[in-house]
Amino acid sequence: MFAWLGHSWRLLRVAATLARYDVLLPSEYYERYPVSLQATHTLLHVFAKRRRGRSVGERLAKALERLGPAYVKVGQFLATRPDMIGVTVAQEMGRLKDRLPPFSRTVALDTINAELGGTEELFAGISEAMAAASIAQVHQAIVPRHGVVAIKVLRPRIEKKLAKEMAALRFLAQGIEFFSPQSRRLEPVQFVDTVAAATERELDLRLEAGAAAEFREVAEKDGYLTVPNIDWARSSKRVMTLDWIDGTPLTDSRALDKAGADRSALAIAITRGFLAAALDYGFFHADMHEGNLMYGKDGKLWIVDFGIMGRIGHKERRYLAEILYGFLRRDYRRVAEVHQEAGYVPDKFTVEEFAQALRAIGEPIFGKTADGISMSRLLLQLFDVTHMFGMHLRPELVLLQKTMVQVEGVARALDPQHDMWTASRPIVERWVKRELGAEAVTRRATEELGQGFAAMRRLPHTLAALEAAARKVSTEAPREERKWYQMPAFWLGLMAGAVLALILTAGGASEAPAPQPAPQPARTEQMIARPVAPPASPEAAGGEAAPDVAPPAPLEETPP
Numbered sequence: 001m002f003a004w005l006g007h008s009w010r011l012l013r014v015a016a017t018l019a020r021y022d023v024l025l026p027s028e029y030y031e032r033y034p035v036s037l038q039a040t041h042t043l044l045h046v047f048a049k050r051r052r053g054r055s056v057g058e059r060l061a062k063a064l065e066r067l068g069p070a071y072v073k074v075g076q077f078l079a080t081r082p083d084m085i086g087v088t089v090a091q092e093m094g095r096l097k098d099r100l101p102p103f104s105r106t107v108a109l110d111t112i113n114a115e116l117g118g119t120e121e122l123f124a125g126i127s128e129a130m131a132a133a134s135i136a137q138v139h140q141a142i143v144p145r146h147g148v149v150a151i152k153v154l155r156p157r158i159e160k161k162l163a164k165e166m167a168a169l170r171f172l173a174q175g176i177e178f179f180s181p182q183s184r185r186l187e188p189v190q191f192v193d194t195v196a197a198a199t200e201r202e203l204d205l206r207l208e209a210g211a212a213a214e215f216r217e218v219a220e221k222d223g224y225l226t227v228p229n230i231d232w233a234r235s236s237k238r239v240m241t242l243d244w245i246d247g248t249p250l251t252d253s254r255a256l257d258k259a260g261a262d263r264s265a266l267a268i269a270i271t272r273g274f275l276a277a278a279l280d281y282g283f284f285h286a287d288m289h290e291g292n293l294m295y296g297k298d299g300k301l302w303i304v305d306f307g308i309m310g311r312i313g314h315k316e317r318r319y320l321a322e323i324l325y326g327f328l329r330r331d332y333r334r335v336a337e338v339h340q341e342a343g344y345v346p347d348k349f350t351v352e353e354f355a356q357a358l359r360a361i362g363e364p365i366f367g368k369t370a371d372g373i374s375m376s377r378l379l380l381q382l383f384d385v386t387h388m389f390g391m392h393l394r395p396e397l398v399l400l401q402k403t404m405v406q407v408e409g410v411a412r413a414l415d416p417q418h419d420m421w422t423a424s425r426p427i428v429e430r431w432v433k434r435e436l437g438a439e440a441v442t443r444r445a446t447e448e449l450g451q452g453f454a455a456m457r458r459l460p461h462t463l464a465a466l467e468a469a470a471r472k473v474s475t476e477a478p479r480e481e482r483k484w485y486q487m488p489a490f491w492l493g494l495m496a497g498a499v500l501a502l503i504l505t506a507g508g509a510s511e512a513p514a515p516q517p518a519p520q521p522a523r524t525e526q527m528i529a530r531p532v533a534p535p536a537s538p539e540a541a542g543g544e545a546a547p548d549v550a551p552p553a554p555l556e557e558t559p560p
Contacts, residue, residue, distance in 0.1 A: 010168040014067060021063035022048040026056045057092020065100065069134035069158060070165030072100070073199050076287065076308065079406070090405065102129035102137045108153045115236040122234055126151065135202050135307070140244060148244040149231060152205060159203055166196040202307040205240040211306040212242065218281045219303075224273030225285075226300040245304065247296035250410065261295045264418070267411035269301045271423040274407045278310070278400060279431045282317060286310035286403050290410055312400055316342075318435050325432055332358045349389050357385045 018024040025033065025041040033041060054062075064075035078085055079093035105128050112119050112126070119126060124142040130150075131138045135158060139151045173188040201207050209230045216227035234241035248255045256263070270293065278284035285292075287308040294302040319342045326335035336355035339345045345354055411418045 004171075006164075007168040007171040010165065011172055014071070014168075016047075017063050017067055018060075019044045019047055021059045021066075023056060023060045023063055026059075028056055055088075055092055057089040060089065061093055068161070068165070069100070069155065070162050070169070070199075072134035073162075073202075074169065074195055100132050100134060102132035103155060105129065105139070107156055108137070108139060108151075111153050111156070112151065112239055115239045116234060123149075123151075133305075135199075136205070141241075143231070143234070143241075146231075148246075149234075149241050150228075150244045151234075152240040152242070154203065154205065154238040162199055162203070166192065166199065170196070198308060204237050205235065206237055208306050209235050209240050209242075211309045215277070215283065215285060215306060215309070218277050218283055219273065221281075222273070222276045224269045224276060224301070225303045226296070227303060245294050245296055245302045247294040247298075247302060250290040250293045250295065250414065256295055259295060259297075263414045266295065266301055267415040267418040268423045270407055270411050270414075271418075271420055272427050273301070273303075274403060275424050275427040275431075278312060278403075279317060279427060282312045282314065284310050284312075284400070284403065288403060288407055288410060290413070293410070310400060310403065322436065325436055327358075327362050330362060332356075332362060345389055354389060357388065361385065 015024060022045070025037060025044060027041070027045065030038060030041060060078075061075060064071040075093055079090050085093070105126070108129070109119060109126065112123075116122055122143070124144055127140040129137045130140050134155075136152050136154045139153065141149050141151050143149050170189065170192045173192045176188050209232070212227060213230050216229070219225040219227050228243035228245055231241040231243075248259050248261070250256065250266070270288065274284060274288060285303055285306065285308075287305060288303070292303060292305045294304065296302050319338055322338045323335050326332065326338065332355040333351060335358050336345075336351045339354060340347075340351060408420050411420065411423070
């Protein structure tokens with residue numbers, strides 16, 4: 001009872017703040033409201049203190065900053081759900097800088113002393129807070145024989161405060177799902193649980209340090225992004241020490257120009273750095289806004305703050321490879337089939353219906369120049385299709401899509417002429433070649449063969465377990481009460497039949513004629529290496545039309 005009252009009071013405070021910033025029922029959408037909501041909006045507008053010229057996303061970000069750390073974190077995750085708040089608002093929310101008033105240096109020193117056992121032996125000097133965020137703040141310090149470092153310190157009592165606010169938000173999400181059946185497709189309770197789980201991980205800076213170290217290994221392989229090194233000896237649950245980056249944040253446009261930064265090169269590095277990490281290694285930085293990116297004095301592009309990271313499994317990356325390849329070949333039926341094979345589309349819809357919807361998205365792309373295609377607009381159309389077909393959203397894919405939109409926004413802010421398709425071409429080429437080419441077929445065949453041998457090795461243990469279970473049943477039940485399925489002879493016969501069937505199946509497979517491979521063009525690598533940018537007309541390219549060559553069919557996975 002008291003918990004319910006506490007949640008309600010906190011939510012009333014939230015509603016009042018949102019109304020004050022005119023984001024509870026924004027004026028921009030007044031014409032779409034029914035009469036009852038228009039009347040409510042008119043009443044709320046009396047209390048609103050809206051500044052002219054600010055967009056919905058900017059006002060919402062300000063309101064969440066006003067509400068405190070938990071809501072700033074919710075705002076950061078709302079930016080990952082353009083399906084819920086719209087692509088434009090999500091982009092504006094993605095620039096939520098998370099700038100909050102710092103806590104005192106004395107409290108920070110007390111935390112460092114409690115966690116590391118003293119500051120005099122570890123640090124030569126600790127500055128005032130250089131930056132303050134919702135969960136922690138950063139100080140500058142000097143380490144003897146090492147140099148300048150950054151110390152990240154958690155806010156005091158942040159765990160209890162976040163727990164209370166997250167409980168209230170989950171209470172709200174449960175109410176939304178109960179009163180609005182249409183909202184269940186977006187799974188608001190699962191969304192709040194995802195935010196709470198990610199926030200809980202951020203409250204242990206050892207986990208963030210681990211993510212930073214892992215991402216450093218990934219980033220070093222291509223060199224597009226640079227990650228500071230973690231000082232493990234001076235890091236703990238509430239304190240993390242890492243290299244200090246001497247450079248200019250991408251938020252300061254004038255300082256970038258003064259430092260002589262090549263904006264075009266930075267935009268390309270951001271795009272390729274994100275795609276290389278996500279597609280090649282399945283691990284990517286999921287909060288790539290300008291505040292987390294810095295142009296160092298060494299000319300490198302540095303990235304910081306590893307609280308929100310994304311992962312995507314090998315199977316999902318393979319599905320994405322086939323989906324991308326199908327779009328580029330305009331094979332919408334194959335794209336629809338891959339969606340169904342992956343379980344993304346409910347069974348009540350046919351492949352033909354979904355392929356028709358995908359065609360409506362893909363066809364407008366072709367014939368346009370690459371810089372005329374907006375990833376944001378394309379993503380919004382894809383979300384409309386998911387709503388139409390009742391598709392439940394996959395958290396890992398939504399985070400990937402959100403980061404793609406965020407990366408596009410940052411890159412084009414640096415270079416308005418940035419062509420994301422051309423910039424991503426070398427990354428996508430090697431990705432498609434690896435996932436759909438001969439190398440991928442060989443690798444999958446090897447993996448499946450290994451799984452088959454592993455299953456054969458487990459067979460004796462499985463049979464022994466069945467025999468032991470049969471003996472246990474036979475000894476526990478009196479002979480006169482045993483059923484036919486309790487007899488040892490039945491289980492031994494069943495095991496013998498399973499072994500015989502396995503032998504016959506293996507023999508039949510070995511005697512069956514090997515399937516003849518479909519004829520392929522002689523220069524497959526050149527064909528696979530071209531599906532990145534949508535095909536333009538010969539006149540737009542300024543040259544003669546290339547001879548038509550049919551692209552290879554997508555490679556299908558052989559069942560084990």
